[in-house]
Amino acid sequence: MKLASQRDFLSGIMFTAVGITFAVGATNYEVGQAARMGPGYFPLMLGILLAILGALVTLQSFRKGGGDGDPVGAIAWRPLLFVIGANLAFGALLVGVPALGIPAFGLIVAIFALVIIASFARPGASFKEAVILSAILAVGSYFAFVYALNLQFPVWPAFFTR
Known part of the structure; x- marks a missing residue:
């Protein structure tokens, strides 16, 4: 598989890593259930959602016709x-x-x-x-x-x- 977009790939990896980190960190609090949410429920769900979106963006970066490679420039x-x-x-x-x-x-x-x-x-x-x-x-x-x-x-x- 050839990478079609470096930007999408790196941002997807970053979103996935941040989402997993927040989801794991949220487990230090009582999560509860959807009917009785604890303080860790909302950050856990957001972390999971961010990790899923990051994985989708990462997979999308391999799609053909996604651009001319979208190289990542120098760090600002x-x-x-x-x-x-x-x-x-x-x-x-x-x-x-x-x-x-x-x-x-x-x-x-x-x-x-x-x-x-x-x-x-x-x-x-x-x-x-x-x-x-x-x-x-x-x-x-x-x-x-x-x-x-x-x-x-x-x-x-x-x-x-x-």
């Missing part, structure tokens, strides 16, 4: 590093990292950091656009999570609330 390191770094910064700023001496800066500061850092993933990104988007996302997140859903987590830095 800049977006990869900035987006992963933005997510790590968000988590660290939201709840803090006591082992590193980083206090919790809260939701608003974490969202501003997330959006501004992630904006650097795009060449030619505008700092002004990132700040405006951060403000809109911060206000929307505050109303959605704190006001509407009444979730309890720090919104502002701890040294502001004392």
Whole structure:
């Protein structure tokens, strides 16, 4: 069998691996049954669904007439590093990292950091656009999570609330 699409093959393998990982991880929680779902039921079903879809995409990559090979290009390191770094910064700023001496800066500061850092993933990104988007996302997140859903987590830095 000849590979018709490298992109489909590699993305199918990735989806399958992530789906299996989530499905196996979900078994650490009580799964329950369809009528009485436990906390592991939903991630288990999504993991299984993702693994099945990944297998179908992988098999589809061998179909003839799927293209001229769709070669996978070079890894886009800049977006990869900035987006992963933005997510790590968000988590660290939201709840803090006591082992590193980083206090919790809260939701608003974490969202501003997330959006501004992630904006650097795009060449030619505008700092002004990132700040405006951060403000809109911060206000929307505050109303959605704190006001509407009444979730309890720090919104502002701890040294502001004392």
